[in-house]
Amino acid sequence: MATITAEPTGIAMVEEEHPLPFIRKYIFATDHKIIGIQFLFTCLFFLLIGGLLAVMLRYQLGYPGQAMPGGDLLPETMAPGGIVLPEFYNSLVTMHGTFMVFFAIMPLLVGVYANYLIPLQIGTHDMAFPRLNMWSYWLFFVSGLVMLYSFAVEGGASASGWTQYAPLSAMPEASGVSTGQQLWIISIAIFGFSSLLGSVNYITTVINMRAPGMTWFRLPLATWSLFITAILGLLAIPVLTAALIMLLFDQTIGTTFFLPQTGGQPLLWQHLFWFFGHPEVYILILPAMGFVSDIIANGSRKPIFGYHSMVFAMVAIAFLGFIVWGHHMFQSGMNPALGMSFMVSTLIIAVPSAIKVFNWMGTMWRGNIQFTTPMLFAVGFVMLFAIGGLSGIFMASTPVDIFIHDTYFIVAHIHYVLFGGSLFAIFAAIYYWFPKMFGRMINETMGKIHFALTFIFFNLVFFPMHGLGMGGMMRRIYDPSQYEHMAGMQDTNTLVSIAAFALYGSGLLFLVMFFWSLFRGKKAPANPWNATTLEWQVPSPPLHGNWKEIPEVYHGPYEYSHPDMEKDWLSQNERPDVASPARHGSSTGH
Amino acid sequence: MSEAGKQHPRYMLVFGGLAVLTAIEVTAAFMGFPRSVTILILLGLAVWKALLVALYFMHLKFEPRALAVLAAAPLLPAAIMIVVILMDYV
């Protein structure tokens, strides 16, 4: 409140005017670019953690009951003699999902790029509420620390899955975790408030602060996707917060919302969680789709294919996202008739998704495709997201879901959409905007090597999981060898684990390369990719306040290879020296 | 954005309305109508009061249409949530 009512900070046009003290500039920064970079480093750290947890749980699955190398560094309560305990395994799964979804992917997409890109792409000086923005980052930081800390407390970290199904999550005596469980709830509640502040900021900024001529249908798709995502978050996350509060009360002050003994409803938790949860997974894919659209148009030197339908497809996905949550509950005991309608709405989502996939292909069609690292990752996104989306169709069909629900088929789906989808898009975005953020290029050869390794090992890890799921291997299983029908699966699991270690290795390679380029990479020009959107019209990195004066926008965001131009791109604030491309088609808005 | 001596909505009238409606609510609740009737009356009055606050005190009546739409938008997912979950129980 106070922050909103406060007079907006008048910020300097360019550094020289009045340089800020270090602490205001880099720690409690209000500059959207610095905040974006703060998010980037924090999230990559959490990505590293999430990956490490994955590697640990993969070791147990690959070599059940064997001492994990270096595992004896862990305390007795987790892995005595390096052998992972069942209760610790459950924490590993839970925290892996939690860190990846809430502290790595989501803030990498939104926290980093909504902050960094929106003001630059719409052509304004900063966010509408810079100070709110600062709070959003620091609350996120705190929530992350709280979540990390929960490993250290008595009883360990939460062990009821990232979905926190009640009553398991509400009954410490059943899950064996009490403090860690409460810290999970508190951490995510703080996280929710942080992203709420973010959403308010992004939405207000996009609505009210676009540069002259930047009409809705001249916005780059990256900004469109971030705008829609912010709305999703604004409406979905508060519901989770409410549910979390009830869950916390059930544990601490004896309420019984989700505890059946006095008429509470365990399924109510699932309804509330997934009412948030499914929009959440679209929060995790829409920005990825936006970035990929920018990058594919740029890499194909061609206007995006069907700009308007790309926008409407995203709007459709976002809206449908609010009426499909039940597809996570087909086997939960929910009314079967309800399952039917949820199945239909879920299947319908394939349609706008199809539009997007085929329009990306349409953009590449008859393009002039550049094999830059960002483009490779973007194309990788299209190929892998398609696989993940298609596996979603199996589960959307209620009868098939009877068999594959809670099996590794789901795990395969998750990772194809979240890793092959979201994370590939994030890598693409990092490679694409790194020069703008840090004024240096990432070495192309190293980038291509990183892409090749990630692409290969990713598929080696997650494609076989479809097979494991078809074989009936359940999720969240500490020791598959307990079951007859999984007897034949151990060598596949071992192979998957080995590939997973290699995949983590390629992640570390990226880490090295990232920091190497940060200091050693060759200096980047303002517009290394000959791109058309506004952020490339300012120096790399942009100065405090971005623009000496607000640019005028004359046409749509993807004017590549215009026939009347000798250079193959026309940036949004360039007045076309020849006939205005506005005549040439739909995407150039009015 | 505020021109001097601007005409204000009749706030006191709205206030009176709210007070009276509240009084009616409290009495209606204990009139011993059939339960369904009571619920309908009370909900109707509550919505009426809510609208008075939103339209006059929060000035939605005098804001650009777009803002009113934006403010009302969440009611759709909100309604979907409650109605659909209720369908699971009845």
Next chain:
Amino acid sequence: MDWSLPINASTQGVLIDNLFWIIFWMTAAAFVLVEGGVIWFLWRYRSREGHTATYTHGNTKAEIVWTAVPAVAMIALGIYSGAVWTDIRSPDSFPEDALTISVVAKQFEWNITYPGADRVLGNDDDFRIRNRFEFPMGEPVIVRLESEDVIHSFFIPELRVKQDAVPGMTIPIWFEATQAGEFQIACAELCGLGHYRMRARVVVHDQESFDSWYRDQSGAVQTAAN
């Protein structure tokens, strides 16, 4: 490992597997289309000497096509899946006077209660067996699922049966085994540290061996009673 579904031993399994392979081929087509297309474009339109991009903002006809086709495919799939789902789960799909067995899950075991000689649950000739679930093939069986503590999930891969057991609810499911054999109940919902070993033996008898087994068990209860 072999990349196929486990052997199928139930009537609903046939429906589910068919649907699975139908979707498999639909998505396989989309898969080939997308992956093939992308790879082909990458090669065909790669940047090279004298090659330039074509300036176009899209093609409405094409977009209508690739909106309509998936739409039709999905609606068809939805209708067919709906029909199958109704056959398996809708309340009126439940067979009359089928053998009704109560399964109560709790950390980390399955307690199976049989209706006894009179074949009605809830009176003193019922008998209860822990972690052992035996029933006849060739006749539908109704299972009334309950849970004492947290959510578990009743999963028998070979029968294509899965249903969560929710505390505070009694959830009926039915299925009919088509072949005798020994399988396992697997708990498919994270339910605590013993989740990974919460399994039980499933024995599907042919009619006569079930009858004799059932008689012995009920007999045992009778003698225990008096």
Next chain:
Amino acid sequence: MTSHAATMEGGRSPERGLGVPTQKLGMWIFLASEIMFFTGLIGSYIILRFGASNSWAAPGETLNVTVTAVNTFFLICSSVTMVKAFAAIEDGNQKMLKVWLLATAIIGAAFVGIQAYEYTELIHHGFLPSSGLYGSTFYSMTGFHGFHVTVGVICMLWVTLKAFRGGYTQEDHHGVEVIGLYWHFVDLVWIILFTIVYLI
């Protein structure tokens, strides 16, 4: 520099933004999420009570409706004093601005006080958050509404302080308007809560 000023003040030319000042727009968007938050709590109550057919005490049996009715009246009064404050500054009337703001803060505080009294009474009579679903839902809903009022009062004092320092002018008083929106929203939520929790 002028274009800069325009951007940062948020007073955008209508053809671009909504033609609504940025601070006000931001508050409305924040309220949108608040709607969803309370839907989570109130929705759960509706579902648990009317969907899952649980036994529930009749209105007035457990809760003291009279006291709360009075309290409701207070909250409505505080909404009026709030709009009065806003009207005052729109007319550039600094004195009345301060008076009305102060009144609002005080009445708001009174509301919280009475609610605290209500709670102690109820707890005294053994009606606790742990008394079944009724207790659970009652305390979560009214509790989080009370929490919102408390936050509101704090911000109100902050704004009042600024008003006393002459921080608002007839031309620029976004602060007053924005906190007003929040205040009225909290009032609006109470209108719903009072009806469905105390009277139905």
